[in-house]
Amino acid sequence: QLEPLPALTPEFLCVLNDVCVKCYTDFAPDELEVSVREHILQDLEGFVRRQFSGARLRLFGSSKNGFGFRQSDLDICMVLDGQDTMDDIDCITIIESLARLLKKHPDLKNILPITTAKVPIVKFYHVRTGLEGDISLYNTLALHNTHLLATYGAFDNRVKILCYVMKVFAKVCDIGDASRGSLSSYAYTLMVLFFLQQRNPPVIPVLQEIYDAQKKPEVLVDGWNVYFYDDLKTLPSRWSEYGGNTESVGELWLGLLRFYTEDFDFREHVICIRQRARLTTFNKQWTSKYIVIEDPFDLNHNLGAGLSRKMTNFIMKAFINGRTVFGTPIKVLSPIYPNQVE
Ligand code: GTP
Ligand code: MG
Structure with missing residues (x-):
């Protein structure tokens, strides 16, 4: 009715x-905000490479699909050079050690590994920008749908x-x-x-x-x-x-x-x-x-x-x-x- x-x-x-x-x-981020996201990504990649030497980080989700808001989260996918896939057990192990590593990063807070979800992630909060984010591993389909x-x-x-x-x-x-x-x-x-x-x-x-x-x-x-x-x-x-x-x-x-x-x-x-x-x-x-x-x-x-x-x-x-x-x-x-x- x-x-x-x-x-x-x-x-x-x-x-x-x-x-x-x-x-x-009113809500689309400007160029500066887009470049801040890239900057955080570069910085994190450098940091993660101290322990995972072949690590590459890529943004996906609304940071890249064109429908992002100023405060949208940072969706990051990590892969290792020369490796095409990763099984679930390895994913969980790496997420856990990634969490321990990120806890040492001076700009990050509230590090939380979530290993029970369909896609295991480690969540973080970037203090200086107030942005939240998460890192997943080999979330390749998400890169394609983005x-x-x-x-x-x-x-x-x-x-x-x-x-x-x-x-x-x-x-x-x-x-x-x-x-x-x-x-x-x-x-x-x-x-x-x-x-x-x-x-x-x-x-x-x-x-x-x-x-x-x-x-x-x-x-x-x-x-x-x-x-x-x-x-x-x-x-x-x-x-x-x-x-x-x-x-x-x-x-x-x-x-x-x-x-x-x-x-x-x-x-x-x-x-x-x-x-x-x-x-x-x-x-x-x-x-x-x-x-x-x-x-x-x-x-x-x-x-x-x-x-x-x-x-x-x-x-x-x-x-x-x-x-x-x-x-x-x-x-x-x-x-x-x-x-x-x-
Ligand atoms: P925001 O609300 O601005 O963060 O939009 P978003 O598009 O980034 O959404 P969200 O952070 O929830 O998801 C990030 C990306 O994960 C999506 O853009 C998709 O590329 C991918 N994705 C694939 N499957 C799913 C799913 O079932 N649920 C969600 N939430 N995301 C999925
Ligand atoms: Mg998002």
Whole structure:
């Protein structure tokens, strides 16, 4: 029983658009903040190499996917030169000794190894910048999905802005903390990308379905195909629907809230950005959950698997309220100039 929404005036759409753009301009880090992150990374790499001589550190997640906030955490992946993979036992041992080493770093505090998680990490707090971070080992798929998200974000500015709006929305509604049982930022970003692919006409293509050869190329990482078309220069000529969608960010944001509250059948379908054809929850045998989000590379990974029924309802309510709030015009006050006041 959704409230009917009134017709939107061009003035209201203009306000809506400004609000969306502001989420991006107010929260995106500037060049200095980006370089601070690189600097911390360099410094940490030098430090870690004292004990692990072949260690290389790389940033991933929102420090690199283009949807980072000023205070977003530093997601770091460590690999050792000349070694392609690492088994779980070695990962845990190295995480533990990495934690002991990082405790000696003068700029770091609150060192905490977490070895029971699916991906073992060591967490830290960087005192001078107030940034939190974690280091994982051989988190190679995450490096690839970071590059995939970055490519979508760089393809059209509306993608970037909408991903920021979604993250702000999730923070404000308190539905964006996976460590407390809701969905991760990464999951919400996948929801935005899926919506933009399913929009008619679509705003973005399905990069994993574009290729030159007869057959989809296979680039295997941890047993999964991480191929996607990443040449932004030639992409427009490779995508027949390029430029078809000219909606504003404001229209798309309201469109997204309406899509997930009015159109998308969560029971039936999977949020899946690797193919244009709808994938069903039945196909995947993922029928016990209401919000089902397939990782674009690790096809066994459902980002919504950890949601309780209560949390699912809480998230859906946030979307329903968002639809009403963003879909109901407010009176736009015209500025009052002192000499016009009677
Ligand atoms: P922020 O909230 O700005 O930190 O966004 P983020 O994209 O960096 O999210 P987060 O720090 O939670 O995750 C870091 C990265 O881990 C993501 O961008 C993905 O590349 C990768 N990742 C892969 N699978 C998962 C998953 O199941 N959950 C999360 N949270 N991250 C995943
Ligand atoms: Mg992060």
